Amino acid sequence: xxxxxxxxxxxxxxxxxxxxxxxxxxxxxxxxxxxxxxxxxxxxxxxxxxxxxxxxxxxxxxxxxxxxxxxxxxxxxxxxxxxxxxxxxxxxxxxxxxxxxxxxxxxxxxxxxxxxxxxxxxxxxxxxxxxxxxxxxxxxxxxxxxxxxxxxxxxxxxxxxxxxxxxxxxxxxxxxxxxxxxxxxxxxxxxxxxxxxxxxxxxxxxxxxxxxxxxxxxxxxxxxxxxxxxxxxxxxxxxxxxxxxxxxxxxxxxx
Numbered sequence: 001x002x003x004x005x006x007x008x009x010x011x012x013x014x015x016x017x018x019x020x021x022x023x024x025x026x027x028x029x030x031x032x033x034x035x036x037x038x039x040x041x042x043x044x045x046x047x048x049x050x051x052x053x054x055x056x057x058x059x060x061x062x063x064x065x066x067x068x069x070x071x072x073x074x075x076x077x078x079x080x081x082x083x084x085x086x087x088x089x090x091x092x093x094x095x096x097x098x099x100x101x102x103x104x105x106x107x108x109x110x111x112x113x114x115x116x117x118x119x120x121x122x123x124x125x126x127x128x129x130x131x132x133x134x135x136x137x138x139x140x141x142x143x144x145x146x147x148x149x150x151x152x153x154x155x156x157x158x159x160x161x162x163x164x165x166x167x168x169x170x171x172x173x174x175x176x177x178x179x180x181x182x183x184x185x186x187x188x189x190x191x192x193x194x195x196x197x198x199x200x201x202x203x204x205x206x207x208x209x210x211x212x213x214x215x216x217x218x219x220x221x222x223x224x225x226x227x228x229x230x231x232x233x234x235x236x237x238x239x240x241x242x243x244x245x246x247x248x249x250x251x252x253x254x255x
Contacts, residue, residue, distance in 0.1 A: 002067040005092055009072045010062055012097075013088065016078070019054030021047040028096035035101040035255065037248040056081050063118045064224075066202040068130075072097075073200050073207050075224060075236065077118055083107040085117045087207065087222040087238055089200065101198075101209065101255070103222040105238045108167035112175070115165050120234055121226065124203040133227040134201040140232065141208050141223070145193040150177055158231035165236040190215050191239075197255040204228065211242075211255060218242045220254055 008026040015023020024046045034041050039049055064075040070092045078084040086104035090097040109116050126133070140156040143149045159173040168187050169179045179186040191214055198209040210221040219241050226234035242254045 002072075004095075005072050005090075005097075006065050006067060008095075009074060009088070009090055009097070010065065012090075013060050013062060013074065013076060016050050016053050016058055016060050019051040021050070023050065026095075026097050028093065028098045031093065031096075031098040033099040033252050034250050035099070035252050037243050037250065037254055039249060041250045041252075053080060064122045064205070066124060066200070066205055066207070068200040068202055071200050075118065077107070078104065085238055087224065089198070089207075089209070103209075103220050103238045103240045105240055109165075111164065111167045112170035113164065115163065115171075117165050117167060117236065117238075120163060120165065120236070124205060126227075127203045129227070130201050130203055132230070133204060133206055134199060136227060136230060137201070137206040137208060137225050137232070138196070138199055140225075141193070141196050141199075141210060144180075145210065146195065148180075150181055153177055156232050158228070158233050161228075161233050163234045165234070191221075193221065209255065214239060214241070 012023050012026050027046060059079040061077040062074050063077060066073050071089060072092065073087065073089045076086050076088060078086060084104050085107050086102055089101040091099035107117055136156065143152045144156070153173060153176060157173050157176065162172055164171050164176065169175050180191065183190045191212065193210050193212040196208055196210045200207045204227050206225045206227060208223045210223070212221060213219055219239055222238050224236040225232050
């Protein structure tokens with residue numbers, strides 16, 4: 001079931017390239033809940049979006065794709081009129097998807113350590129460690145990102161092998177600590193996490209969906225972590241401002 005659902009989502013996302021309405025066949029139009037505030041509700045909203053995007057000859061690359069129960073989540077590259085990186089989450093009921101969240105930002109980088117926003121391992125391993133890895137990441141987000149306990153970073157991060165893909169931050173524990181404690185080391189950007197809405201995991205990969213602010217602007221944070229032997233060794237993310245309610249094209253909210 002998980003493999004079939006992953007294939008269905010790959011077909012759906014690749015439909016952006018062609019604008020083919022058939023690619024949205026995996027969407028249940030009677031139940032589909034759209035959480036992208038800038039997309040209309042239901043399958044018809046996706047058909048219109050795909051047709052519009054296809055006119056710019058886009059390219060879609062699905063870098064990583066995972067499943068967790070009724071959820072499939074993907075790490076993606078988009079080449080529209082500009083290059084972007086995103087995360088897509090779909091919730092299934094049976095063979096059809098009934099709910100969708102995403103977080104997409106302009107591609108930046110490489111970062112100070114030379115990494116792009118998407119490079120690095122893609123293979124899922126350690127399936128038997130899915131739940132322990134989920135809890136490790138949950139604790140990191142709650143302790144460090146939300147509650148600001150930066151002194152606990154060393155408890156979660158493998159400093160010797162930690163690889164960072166955020167375009168403004170380099171590898172290692174000290175660079176990560178500086179990014180959260182000193183806005184000037186993070187391009188003058190002040191980041192605040194307020195709450196975590198969702199956490200999904202498959203094996204050594206864990207994705208969190210959080211809400212907070214960037215320079216006091218309400219924002220969505222999608223963070224993907226790779227875990228090895230109980231420590232975080234790699235991190236990818238996207239950050240997106242939540243548009244004002246007056247600009248929403250559906251009433252479901254970003255989260």
